[in-house]
Amino acid sequence: MSKQTEAQGSTMPNPADMAKTYAEVAQHASRIINQFMEKNAKGGMDAPTDEMGIAKAFMDLSARLMANPYKLAQTQMEMMRDYFSLWQGSMMKMMGVHTPSPVAAPAKGDKRFKDEEWEQNFLFDYVKQSYLIAARHIHDTVSSAEGLDNSTQQKVNFFTRQYIDALSPSNFALTNPEVFRETVKSHGQNLIKGLNNLLHDISEDGQLRIRMTDTSAFELGKNVATTPGKVVFQNELFQLIQYDPATPEQFKKPLLIIPPWINKYYVLDLRDKNSMIKWATDQGHTTFIISWVNPDERMAKTAFEDYLLKGTLEAVTQVCAQTGCDSINTAAYCIGGTLSMTTLAYMAAKKDKRVASATFFTTMLDFSEPGEMSVFLDEGTIEGLEKKMSKRGFLEGSEMAGTFNMLRANDLIWSFVVNNYLMGKDPFPFDLLYWNSDSTRMPAAMHSFYLRNMYLANKLKEPGGIELGGVKIDISKVKIPCYFISTIEDHIAPWKSTYMGARLPTGKTKFVLGGSGHIAGIVNPPAANKYGFWINDATDGNLPESPEDFLAGATQQAGSWWTHWQDWVTSLPGGDAKVKARKPEDGPLKVLEPAPGSYVKFRLDAQKP
16 A cells, blocks of 8 residues: 555544535435436436447347357456456565566556556556456457458447446546545545536536536637637628738738538637647738538528538638639638538539639548448438437537547546546636537538438549539549648548548649647647658659558658648749738728627537526
8 A cells, every 4th residue: 555545544534424425425416316307207208219220239249259159258268367367466466575567557648547546556456457357358359259240340349448438447436546535535525526517517408518628717709719800701601700910911822711510610729829820820821711600490401512602612702802812722621621622623613713722631532431430320320310400400519529529438528527526626727628618510401411422422532423503523623732631640530531532633632641639630830849740752742542552651750730731832833922911801891890700609508507
């Protein structure tokens, strides 16, 4: 037992105080359960369904495992052998004989077991290793099951991992040393505060929405989304923001940024030090960005085609009108990039040459390998989503956010369960998590089209596979210079999938592989000097056939890809030409309001106290 544990043991409260404390905890727990049951009773309980086919997948798994009892018995024997080794090592460690090598150790970077007691205290070490042994054998058994089709295998792998993560001893008060110490120290007040936090996080409809940050610490336009600018155009789909110049001269070709409508645009404008919008403006770009509306039931029939015609295409028209330019540069993020490329293919068919170059952040065009997102994107799941959307006219933002959070459950779910409900702490103010919690909805018609035609049928990569605005979309007709930046740890848009999509346009294409993940790898300012990136210039704009070939011939560069992109875009024909700085109020479009505008300020949780 460590000195820290011994010190805590000397301050143990008397049994009567502990009994009183836990009686109070029990009363609070009973209150929460009763309120939850009352809310659900009033609204009616929905019959359980299996739209995602999870139950069927695990029934198939069970049948396959039982079909090979010898292999299952062998796995059980191996697990028992590991447990015997653990028991022997733990007893020796308790008696102080020596410290044996662990039978199971957490992966590097696993934050769940960072507290020193997980290693120093033989009891917590035993609990930790016992969990890791079980997790390893369960995972290996499931992932090596024979005879399952690919879809079923992905489901059982994914949801087995969710089950394993949920049962981590770090998620329970008595088996988490940090929570245990705090409970003794505060006489259980952390658990009472945690229950109050839990009560606060249960919404009016009975759903648990875990707070990841203190949303009251932020205000749009005050300490996030602060780059000065003006809204110069709006329609029912978006507001167009033009940012104030930061240099006496600006590049002649303006830059239009197209963010995803799954999230709000200000992930690119969180703070001055990591704002890509501010950085681009400081480099001399006349920077515009689309701020998408947060839809309600009135937009139920708004289609993907509307986002093209009334969204990106209209934004290009307005940027050209505001600046007097006949061609512009575009940059687009995630699904915004999917829409952007679709728009470029539409423009190519119309002989519209108003876009001179296009940049794509973590953008999927070929959806043949969508990674773990495929777990949520089979026919049954999409049908279930469509039923929900038909009742409301949209997909609720929290449902989309919950799906993304499950892809990194330990970081984005369970760490907050421990902090908020077991430790009884308030969430820490963090701008990125404030943005992450600022959910947006998806119009029913648009989202159904996107899921079915892109993810499920993968029609976008096929010439003429989809038709929008009377035009058969063919990405191979896009011949302008394109720059693709993806990230090596992306769990939403896997880089190997984005790489395959980058080979679809037929102009000179630059592909860059950044470090880190979907957000941190993109929001990576040069001043931070983090992550680095990989480039492969051997083929001069013609990408190698496979992502493996690209990486094999790539060289790693230090720092941020932002400066590499700046060199690329200004090296294009006419890319370094400059004009006098353009102020939003000097253009022909009317200034409607200051940035960040009113569309972005609508929060779905604004009514919750």
